[in-house]
Amino acid sequence: MPLSTQSQADIDQYILIASLDNARNLSNILKAISLRDHAIFNATQNGLKVTVEDSKCLQANAFIQADIFQEYIIKEDAVGFQVNLTVLLDCLTIFGGSTVPGVCTALRMCYNGYGYPLTLFLEEGGVVTVCKINTQEPEEPIDFDFCSTNVTNKVILQSDSLKEAFSELDMTSEVLQITMSPSHPYFRLSTFGNSGNAHYDYPKDSDMMELFQCTKIQTNRYKMSLLKPSTKALALSCKVSVRTDSRGFLSLQYLVRNDDGQICFVEYYCCPDEEVEEE
Amino acid sequence: MDCVATGGNVKVLAKAIHSLSRIGEELYLESVDDGLALRSVNSSRSAFACFLLSPLFFQRYQAPADHSFRCKMPIKSVQAVFKSLASLDRSVEKCRIQLKSEKSRLTITLHCKHGLLKTHNLSFQDCESLQAVFDKESCANVLQAQPRLMVDTVLHFPPSLEEVNLSVSSDRVWLRNHVEDGADSLRAMMTELCLSSEEFDHFSVGSQTSVTFCLKELRGLLVFADSSGLPVSMYFDEPGSPVILSVADSVLEANFVLATLSEDSHPKNHVNPDTKHPDTEQPPDDFMSDDMDSFLIAMESSELPGPSHVPTSPPRPTNNRKHSYIEEEEDEQALADGPPNKKFCSLFFGSVLPTPSQLPNQTMPSQEVLASDSEDENQTETS
Numbered sequence: 001m002p003l004s005t006q007s008q009a010d011i012d013q014y015i016l017i018a019s020l021d022n023a024r025n026l027s028n029i030l031k032a033i034s035l036r037d038h039a040i041f042n043a044t045q046n047g048l049k050v051t052v053e054d055s056k057c058l059q060a061n062a063f064i065q066a067d068i069f070q071e072y073i074i075k076e077d078a079v080g081f082q083v084n085l086t087v088l089l090d091c092l093t094i095f096g097g098s099t100v101p102g103v104c105t106a107l108r109m110c111y112n113g114y115g116y117p118l119t120l121f122l123e124e125g126g127v128v129t130v131c132k133i134n135t136q137e138p139e140e141p142i143d144f145d146f147c148s149t150n151v152t153n154k155v156i157l158q159s160d161s162l163k164e165a166f167s168e169l170d171m172t173s174e175v176l177q178i179t180m181s182p183s184h185p186y187f188r189l190s191t192f193g194n195s196g197n198a199h200y201d202y203p204k205d206s207d208m209m210e211l212f213q214c215t216k217i218q219t220n221r222y223k224m225s226l227l228k229p230s231t232k233a234l235a236l237s238c239k240v241s242v243r244t245d246s247r248g249f250l251s252l253q254y255l256v257r258n259d260d261g262q263i264c265f266v267e268y269y270c271c272p273d274e275e276v277e278e279e
Numbered sequence: 280m281d282c283v284a285t286g287g288n289v290k291v292l293a294k295a296i297h298s299l300s301r302i303g304e305e306l307y308l309e310s311v312d313d314g315l316a317l318r319s320v321n322s323s324r325s326a327f328a329c330f331l332l333s334p335l336f337f338q339r340y341q342a343p344a345d346h347s348f349r350c351k352m353p354i355k356s357v358q359a360v361f362k363s364l365a366s367l368d369r370s371v372e373k374c375r376i377q378l379k380s381e382k383s384r385l386t387i388t389l390h391c392k393h394g395l396l397k398t399h400n401l402s403f404q405d406c407e408s409l410q411a412v413f414d415k416e417s418c419a420n421v422l423q424a425q426p427r428l429m430v431d432t433v434l435h436f437p438p439s440l441e442e443v444n445l446s447v448s449s450d451r452v453w454l455r456n457h458v459e460d461g462a463d464s465l466r467a468m469m470t471e472l473c474l475s476s477e478e479f480d481h482f483s484v485g486s487q488t489s490v491t492f493c494l495k496e497l498r499g500l501l502v503f504a505d506s507s508g509l510p511v512s513m514y515f516d517e518p519g520s521p522v523i524l525s526v527a528d529s530v531l532e533a534n535f536v537l538a539t540l541s542e543d544s545h546p547k548n549h550v551n552p553d554t555k556h557p558d559t560e561q562p563p564d565d566f567m568s569d570d571m572d573s574f575l576i577a578m579e580s581s582e583l584p585g586p587s588h589v590p591t592s593p594p595r596p597t598n599n600r601k602h603s604y605i606e607e608e609e610d611e612q613a614l615a616d617g618p619p620n621k622k623f624c625s626l627f628f629g630s631v632l633p634t635p636s637q638l639p640n641q642t643m644p645s646q647e648v649l650a651s652d653s654e655d656e657n658q659t660e661t662s
Contacts, residue, residue: 161393164370168362168397195356196384196401206394 016043016079016111019071023107023122025258026064027092030085032233032256032266033060039085040138044078051141052085057271058226059142060233068262071108079111081135083118091131095124104259111135144269150245153180153218155187156211157202159237159254165189165200166231169224173197175273176224180244181217187242191224210239220248221273233266248272280310280343280378288336289374289389293361294503295330295533300354301499302328302535307409308385309349310342318409319354325538326496327411336530343378350385350403360387360399411536415523418514419485420447424478426504426511426526432472433501436494442540443497445515445522446489450476457491457540480510490518491540500524500535515539 011017020026030039033052040051047065054060066072095105108121117132169176173191180187187202187209204212230252234240237254244250252268284292295317299306303319303326310316314333320326334340361367373390379400389397432454436443442457452474458467476482504511504526515522519541525534 161395164363165395165397168359170359195353195359196399198360198400199396199398201396201398203394203396208393208395 013112014073014110015075015113017071017073017108018043018048018069019106019108020068021070021104021106022259023092023105025068025260025262025264026107026109027089028236028258029062029064029256029264029266030089030092032236032254033062034085034089034232035060035229037084037086038082038136039088040080040082040141042078042080042138042141043074045074047072050085053142054226056142057223059144059269060230061141061267061269063265063267065264068258068264079113080138081111081114081118082138083133083135087133088118088120091120091122091129091133094122094129094131095127144249144251144271146243146245146249146251146269150247151243151251152216152246153214154211154241154243155180155202155209155214156239156241157187158208158210159234159240161202161206161208162240163231163234166228166234168200169228170195170198171224171228173224175221176227177219177221178242178244178250179217179219180214180242182214183217186212186214211241218244218248220244220250222250222270223273226270227268230268233268237266280348280376281339281341282315282337282376283339284336284374284376285338285372287368289371290364290368291336291507291531292332292374293364293367294506295332295531296354296357296361297364298499298503298533299328299330300358301502302326302496304354305351306354306357307349307351307406308403309408310347314340320409320411321496326493327409327536328496328499329411329534331532331534333530333532338373348378349406349408351406351409352385352401352403356401357387360389360397360401411521413521413523413534413536415514415525415534418516418520418523420488420515421481421483421512422447422452422479423481423510423512425480426501426508428474428478429511430501430505432474433494433498435470435472440494442491443494444489444491445513446487447484448487449484450482452476452479481512486517488515488517490515490520490522492522492537496535496537497524500526500533503533 030050033039033050035052035054035058038052040053042049042051045066047063047068050062050064052060092105092107103125105122105124110119110121112119115135117134120129120131120133122129122131169189170191170193172193172195175192177190177192178188179185179190185199185201186204189200191198202209204214233252233254233256236256238257239255241253242250243253249272250268250270252270254266254268256264256266258264296306299317299319303321305319307318307320308315309318311331314331314336316329316331318327318329320328334342363370370391371389372392375386375388375390377386377388379386383402384400385403387399387401389399391397433443436456440456444453444455444457446453446455453471454474455471456467456469458469476484500511507526507528509526509528512525512527513522514525518539521536521538523534523536525532527533
């Protein structure tokens with residue numbers, strides 16, 4: 001294996017080494033949060049957390065636990081850097097999308113530390129590519145201060161039913177309104193577009209509804225342009241949890257199974273658009 | 280007003296709306312005595328379509344109290360309600376259309392699997408009743424065919440084709456693309472399909488006719504008819520009167536009314552079938568008929584540009600058709616300009632010249648006649 005021909009000296013200089021037999025297990029999940037160009041990487045003993053933010057109102061996080069990687073070595077408590085996500089995705093998929101079963105790109109991602117580029121060793125079919133991507137000082141991700149104790153309403157749905165609704169959303173509507181209530185309409189997505197308004201209602205006893213915990217009626221509006229990209233994460237996921245807190249902040253958590261059946265998480269936080277009178 | 284459509288009828292409703300969207304940009308909805316009418320018209324008012332759904336189409340049908348409800352709305356808004364047409368019958372159990380006049384909204388509710396409820400409140404505008412004037416019963420010509428026949432026929436024409444010409448005789452139907460006179464007419468590809476009356480479920484031609492209408496709007500009906508499997512009826516008269524296409528079953532009737540060109544004045548576009556065409560025989564498909572000699576004799580007699588040269592008696596019946604082309608062209612030369620004549624003859628020249636290897640038995644001397652034509656540059660053999 002060409003990747004293992006690096007000398008011990010090379011390996012010693014890295015403060016983070018993460019290897020995958022199938023680079024898609026990383027690239028797919030990163031595509032689900034690729035709203036903007038820049039991503040903040042934060043690696044700890046537990047694994048990798050990648051954050052992307054949009055206009056201070058939306059934050060998307062991808063979590064890839066340490067045990068997903070075939071090799072995961074971290075020499076400090078926390079390693080952080082920022083890279084251009086578009087470039088990173090281009091490198092991870094540098095061999096093109098291979099549809100031949102059994103053929104995949106192997107990845108070893110290495111980082112020497114502050115000031116050094118992120119080095120990627122990618123191999124497919126005996127061909128090795130080395131990519132070095134410049135890193136930047138990591139920005140501090142916004143803390144949305146969303147904690148479980150403050151959650152007012154929570155539902156967990158099977159993604160299939162929500163996928164259909166999201167694909168049909170009226171894009172002429174500037175906002176997506178989410179209503180959660182212990183009584184009718186239970187869980188409702190609404191749009192207000194040029195031709196009129198539309199409502200998608202999910203009853204609490206639907207077989208697509210895995211969990212329904214709503215304590216009080218809440219209606220919040222979120223900018224459609226911010227939430228529409230979450231469709232990518234939805235498409236990859238099998239289940240999604242939707243939570244709102246007392247301030248109306250929205251948390252969407254997606255359970256994603258990668259190519260090897262392992263579980264990863266993607267999460268979106270979004271601020272409400274404006275105060276809305278409860279209907 | 281409160282109507283509920285269930286099961287497969289939801290998809291039929293969605294397809295009807297989709298068909299109407301091929302005609303115009305707005306959907307006109309009207310509650311009439313016979314049921315619910317969905318109509319559309321194009322911007323130039325040359326195409327009109329109406330789907331009449333009887334109360335029996337619906338599981339529940341409650342007409343508006345005053346029986347005079349009508350409205351119009353952008354058809355795209357209604358199409359948006361029925362997205363993902365393909366999976367509609369699998370996912371939607373029931374479709375309810377309600378009028379909430381106090382809010383000026385038409386509410387369409389789709390009850391889907393897993394308890395999912397999709398509600399669309401569409402705003403509408405008041406409008407006049409939209410109704411084209413037509414009378415199917417008074418049309419002299421009526422054809423009826425299975426939708427598959429029409430779909431397969433229309434398949435031969437490019438999707439970009441605007442207008443098509445339909446000609447009927449006592450036992451045949453021709454469908455051709457219609458090409459306007461002008462610079463493009465010489466370069467245009469002409470497509471012609473001939474169908475025998477036997478291919479139709481019903482064939483009643485009062486008088487030999489030729490009408491030209493827009494193909495694009497016809498396709499809208501064909502898509503609907505094909506998916507429903509209902510036979511398509513065509514009613515038409517002389518050029519200028521509209522052609523009416525219609526499909527119907529016990530609970531639904533659709534009529535597409537298309538205007539026709541008022542005068543079909545392009546002689547090169549169609550062979551006048553009755554006068555020149557020998558009735559019984561099938562016209563050969565190509566010019567390379569078995570007997571080259573007689574073929575060449577026919578060519579000999581059509582020396583350009585003289586119309587005065589009367590062709591000698593056609594030696595074989597198989598040649599009659601080509602002969603008639605030539606005759607016709609010569610007759611019309613007095614009326615028509617040069618180009619149509621030249622075009623026909625250039626077609627003949629291209630096909631008449633065999634390579635020596637193909638027809639070793641043919642007499643070469645006859646090619647001398649052709650050699651006189653200055654257009655021909657391929658002439659290699661001389662006797």
